[in-house]
Amino acid sequence: MATRITRRLEALKAEDRAALVTFTMAGDPNYQASLDTLKGLPGAGADIIELGMPFTDPMADGPSIQKAALRALKGQHTQQKTLEMVREFRREDQDTPIVLMGYYNPIYRYGVERFLKDASEAGIDGLIVVDLPPEHDGELCLPAARAGIDFIRLATPTTDDKRLPRVLENTSGFIYYVSVAGVTGAAAPTPESVERSITRIRAHTELPIAVGFGIRSAEQAASIGRFADAVVVGSALISCIEHADSVDAGTRAVHALVRELSEGVRHARKATA
Amino acid sequence: MSSATDTTKRFSQGPNADGFYGDFGGRFVAETLMPLILELEEAWEWSRTDEAFRRELEGYQRDYIGRATPLYYAERLTEHLGGAKIYFKREDLNHTGAHKINNCIGQILLARKMGKKRIIAETGAGMHGVATATVAARFGMECVIYMGATDIERQQPNVFRMKLLGAEVIPVESGTGTLKDAMNEALRDWVTNVDSTFYLIGTVAGPHPYPAMVRDFQSVIGRETREQMLEKEGRLPDTLMACIGGGSNAMGLFHPMLDDESVHMIGVEAAGHGIETGEHAASLNGGEPGVLHGNRTFLLQSVDGQITDAHSVSAGLDYPGIGPEHAWLHTQKRVEYVSITDSEAIEAFKLCCELEGIIPALESAHSLAHLRKIAPDLPSDHLIVLNMSGRGDKDMASVANWLEQHGDTDKLPNTTVEAAEPGRIDDMQPPHDVAKKTGETE
């Protein structure tokens, strides 16, 4: 059976436009506000939702996402609460794919099998775990596949042609191309260089390719959405929450930026066609 | 293990091809780093068998670091404790004042071979930072050191030393501003500058091959100790002791004797204010298995898998994890792991200054404190080697601070030595003959 992720990406492909993938942190700045933010994302134009699982030591994240995780943890956020949040979301939305993203230790501590069972029941469609390269597929990737959850792997500028097949091997749903060697929030490279990399990866896989890292504006989203199957925006949304005057204002600012980004993605191919 | 089990190397043969020691170790890193880590593994494998590399390394060990370090008979401490015969492996006499440089010199030779021009490192006590800055200067490479803001505060002299050696020291404010946070930041730098940069990790932690590679470069400690003891006493030591931050000085001492089953080994973790207070750095005695900084090991963490902050008066032990090989040796019960509180370490620090004329690093003072507990009850022919991992010059401010906070001037270093507890059986034992004959090593 095709997963929600695959169904959504195929539908958008038929519309000839890229998906907008948003990243926000579960529990940031608190449980209720991040749930409100989450619930409003599809209406604002998010096609796929990535929800961060906070971790104290996010070694591949820049300052924005580090701080978001710490805000969430300060509010006593837990893995349980992240799953609960998705359960609440699913009561109203059965279609928007949700991908949990984070680091391995909180999942490992929860217990891999128990986590997959609970995640699956909560309505989670995919996982991105930064510190589990294909060398450790036995830990979570293969069990996730057995549980019907897509394990989405990151490919990076350092993933050369020799290594790509290994990275792609057990990946499902889509592949996430991290466009810069760096941490989240880093500056984006030129669309031309990203397009060259995407062409290179396409030669190895039929999977849809999402591009992320450094995309902050509607214009950037449009320029990447021209050739990528999905455009991921994270730090820019998190910054809205960080810099808002109030919790509600943060939620509104996130939704406003998502609407803009969504416009960008929708017009990407029309403008240049 | 990937290879067939070699029964003569029951404990020393790890890791397997995937970097695991039993369940522990591995390469839990972001994809960006994987290709480089595989390349590093190749370079390390090459270095293990290449004759020219070995000769060059030995040349620097001898002429630059000043090896071999002495195995010193601590006669007055032995007499004072009145039990086991105590030797110090004098890593404090290395160039830059700790064992850290053994590893740095090895890794910088690999960095050069891999064509890297920029070196980054994390540091806690600053000893690894100083050793890294030193070899970077010696080999003409750019050097950036990440150091927690709290540690910068308590290890000022080392910050100045690093700067004099031409390194840039970047303060890390996140978390508690200690070693863990410095390591996060170094990993972020590495991910960002992966093409130009060599990450010179300072302990037996991180993703494979680091734990094995650092161990290999530190194993010179144990190889020398083994030979020196055979020369001095005609037999192997009975007990080896070392303090544990990440565990590199301990692995270096232990590894060459892991398969000598008669040799008992003790790793000493930092218990900070006491394990029961939750404010400590004892990952094995107070932690649970988890994944951090590229490997699976015992970690201080919450039930939800969030890493909790370590606490220790000693910056070099203030880390919520431990090298994966130690985690394995712990579960195999090959090595005994104990813990020592801040105040016990400070008392032992003072004792060593007064009795041996050696100012130990606060890290090493932790193993001295455990030595105080066990030596009196051991017979006089029991040979203990304590790894004096570093010297305490860097710790003057920390110790003065601690003494001040704890109030009494009678606790200052140059007050009277505590008398040995009266009525101990060991007091009645005959003088240590062997000790007298072989005690002059310096």
Ligand SMILES: Cc1ncc(COP(=O)(O)O)c(C=O)c1O
């Ligand atoms: C003198 C000294 N000993 C011990 C340590 C702890 O490190 P490890 O456990 O890797 O030997 C340090 C770390 O900074 C140190 O400076």
